[in-house]
Amino acid sequence: MNGSPLVSARGVRKSFGHLEVLKGIDLDVQRGEVVVVLGPSGSGKSTFLRCINLLERPDGGSIRVDGELVGFRTRGDRVYALSESTIARQRQDIGMVFQHFNLFPHMTVLQNIVEAPTGVRGEARAEAERRALELLDRVGLSEKAHAYPRQLSGGQQQRVAIARALAMRPKVMLFDEPTSALDPELVGEVLETIQDLARDGLTMIVVTHEIGFARNVANRVVFMDEGRIVEEGSADVIDNPTNPRTQAFLSKVL
């Protein structure tokens, strides 16, 4: 863990109308660290994750990725919102995997993976396809390169979505409940893939309900409730929670 944190959130606030979903989130994620965010539904976990790549624009506080302020810039004392194209460029370094996979159904698996590297990063098609096949091999789906997403199981689709995000060589990967939409027997293959990435030292923030996964993979576990981080620590916290709200949550899910 060298130097400054890769992701650094300070006092992040977000409201939807009158509902304050995030009430000041402070979180540092070091390079190579895997942080698992746990908490009841509606605690703001997903919203926080979506603030990191600006799918939601925070109402206050700040988020830095690799030292760079996300979505805004400062000049003197003033803060300005960045243009859409600059935000798009920042997002290239932040990979995201969604609960519902969100693969592009009109493209084959291979096209899904090379679309952004070629279209956004401007990589050569042949090189992008070579790397896409490598990534597919890594998630165990080489033979599905020319299939359409709809011809795959949920677990396979999510593994393709992971490969698609990795193809942009992101500095950090965000996982938004990656197994919540899967049939129980398909959860394992996706978690194994994520675990495999963790072993390679990829920095990851994972929002999940899979306590077992958190115990095995997390360098750090963060509990959120009602828009705040109520407790955090190593994976041991799961077995010895001190905060009453964490205890209440864990007693329900364990």
Place this chain on the structure above:
Amino acid sequence: MHPADVDVGAAVKERHPGRWVATAVVLVLGAQLVHMLVTNPNFEWPVVGQYFTTATVLNGLLTTLGLTVIAMSVGIILGVCLAVSRLSSNTLLKMLAGAYVWFFRGTPALVQLIFWYNLSALMPRLSLGIPFGPEFVVWQTNALISPLLAAVLGLGLNEAAYMAEIVRGGLMGVDPGQTEAAQALGMTRLRALRRIVLPQAMRFIVPPTGSQVINMVKATSLVSVIALSDLLYSVQSIYNRTFQVIPLLLVACVWYLAVTSVLYLGQSFLESYYGRGHSRDSRLSWWDAVLMRDRGTVVRPAAAPELPA
């Protein structure tokens, strides 16, 4: 108690005596119709044949086709812009596009056509310059607005209002998660629209657009009121001389049917193209085979051609 010796697979095939009777009735009526079409001398089929490929009619057909292509192009391009404007977060754009659709969809196409044709009555001259200030270029409206331009404006701008609603419906039918996924990969909104959302929306856009094109082929006959010699105007100009009204209208009808039939085939083709990836069937569709061959990718051997629905 459920005896195990029953096998529903051996069920007696159902009979449908009613369907047989109905088929017989339809066949008889059909035969009668054909007999009447062939033997009734009032249709004057020899006259139909005589005029079917005359220069006047073919020129009219060409005008109709050309006008359809241009007016539809204007309609589709402007319609997509309007639809995107209506769905944008820019309030001014949203309101302008809404007002456009409200006006052009709410007034008859025929009136719009005549209005453009007679624009000079309203504004005898058009100019470019500084608002309320000096003018740089000035045109005489009458010289600028030819019947053809009036027709393109009248039909195209009217069509854009309908296409805007069709495209808007298609765009709204695409899961918002698709835009999010595209943005998360670093695509700008415009790129996400072009590469991800619009191609998926096409599945919803193509069928109603097919109807619009077929409507447009026939709607071009409105331009006969501004003396533009389209297919209908051409046959009218002939029967005004010869008084062979029915056979010449038949000439026009047969041509309209021929054109719309070809368009219908084109629509099926487009539907199967934009429907790719929407079947769980892992066989390659006809289109995938074509696309992959073009890109030099190996086509898997089991590829059974799938005919467009």
